Amino acid sequence: MKSLYSTKSTVTGGRMGTATLSDSDLEINMVPPGGNEKGNNPEQLLAMGYGACFDGALGVVKKNGKRNIWLNC
Secondary structure, three states: OOOOOOOOOOOOOOOOOOEEEEEOOOEEEEOOOOOOOOEHHHHHHHHHHHHHHHHHHHHHHHHOOOOOOOOOO
């Protein structure tokens, strides 16, 4: 399958560090879940990515008017 998009991420310090992307100026302060520190944890980022992918797939289904289709995220 042909790649449509590729990026690289760098995480320094694990859950108490920072995460950056190679093709963006985005820098995320990583924190463990349930703490009082300001930042985000990997589970939150995964949930946002999955939600965005699923919503996009539903938009394709709606646009094509198909009900039975395999969605790949």
